[in-house]
Amino acid sequence: MIASDRTREFEDQGYVLQRGFLSADEIEALREALREAQQVAAESDVLDRKGMTFKHNLWKASPKLREFITSPKVVGFLCDIVGPDLWVRWDQTIEKQPGGAAFPWHQDNGYNGLLDMHFQLWIALTPMTIDNGGLWLQPGSHKLGKVTHESIGSHVYNPGDESKEVLVPAEPGDALLFSSFMLHKTNENVTEDQTRMAYVIEYMRLGDVDPFIEAPYLIAARGGEPAAALVPRQPGSRSLRNQRKYLVPRVHRSLSHLRHRLPTKLGGKSGS
Template sequence: MEIKSRREEFERQGYIFCKDFFSKDEIDNLWENIKLSDIEENTFRWDQNRLQFHTHFLNRNHKIRDLIAQSKVVDLLSQIVGANIWVRFDQAISKDPGASMMPWHQDNGYTRLKHTYYQVWIPLTKMTLENGGLLVQSDNYSANQKILPHKYVDGFFVCEKPPNKSLFIEAKPGDIAIFSSLLLHCTTPNTSNESRWSYVVECLPLNCFDPLVEPPYFVMARDGKPYSKFVRFFPQRLNPINVLKYGWFKLKNVWYCWLRPVVRHILKIQS
């Protein structure tokens, strides 16, 4: 599948949206394998259980890995993220009837990461204004967007400077959106009678580190080609500069994310 370059569009608005990117069979298979992966095993619930985050499917299901790391996905992502890509997190999100608005935020407001990462957003059901669909900032975005102040309100991190203008992403199964973690976005209340579902994969270039993520790491692309393998190490994990960058972590995180891997790596070389 030939992918038209979307890099300039992404840098201008902080996201791209592609209609009919996946076939019906691909979405049906994704949905089925999410359901087969013990969907309740890793679940976080907010908003009186009406907003649910079901996580870590890539670790448990090779068919989902194959779909996410296939050539057309890598071709599209490589234009935006770069040629070498790993996945920090994946989750299926359900928003049930009666769920409230998820307020305006940047994803960095939750993770506290100091660099941009990238959301691959795949609707599993139709997304509407009534059922909790996605709104994104449509003004004042730039490629040099900064992390904005957030405050904690009723279980959510809320940006203190919401956008003046927004755009609703009207989407259906088969579509895909990719947006920057620094792009302001929110989801509307679900005032409908049906749950809405999406599947989200969060990606980073291999030259970026995330101290929140434990090994093994799923590398979806190398040199712009599908890779789809788990690794224990990559160079930025062993870089001491990252310890300084994320000095706000507790000492045990520093040990786990840097010192312990270095010690193990040295012992492996000597053995």
């Protein structure tokens, strides 16, 4: 598939699946780099939730991962589809153990609070099947833009149009690029002995920002070429448009954090 076809597919469907993106040797090298990074990951960057384990910001602990996520192969694939100028918002490994719970329909913007579309590069480290909690998408749902979500326990949820759901089975080395506005979910891992694993890298266009994460920031591509530059400021942070756009969300987040800390500081108890 040529680049223009992939671009049209992404614009129409909201995702592009590249089978065999990484060779067997490349996927094993990636697994090894991830294992090394996970050993030194900060405790605050590890989340366990009902049989699912998320370890994020691994690129900050690993020169090998920084090299991989800004490599000509990865950058070339991305830039051909979504544009020439990108930075890395974050990365994470996702492990769903046998019995791991379902993760309901959502957009990633529903969790991170961002207003702009960004891009998820999902690389299968193990087979992803209907039984072990593989990924489901609603093709075309990215055209809805940012949607509202309701809170259900620790999750946010928007069912979209479930009649459009499509399972995306994958083998190790397959790569799925999809819009953060894409509604997606994973079901329970009903197997007895299969842990489903994936590595996900989130990229943003250089003109877009995430005001909620800390430096340093990793530039992945400029002008369609790998950049691999660590910088102290997000390139779009000086934009008045971005500053105004996130003024209210930043105030709301600050007040929310204050409300969560205040009872403890006053010696009281939160909750009922």
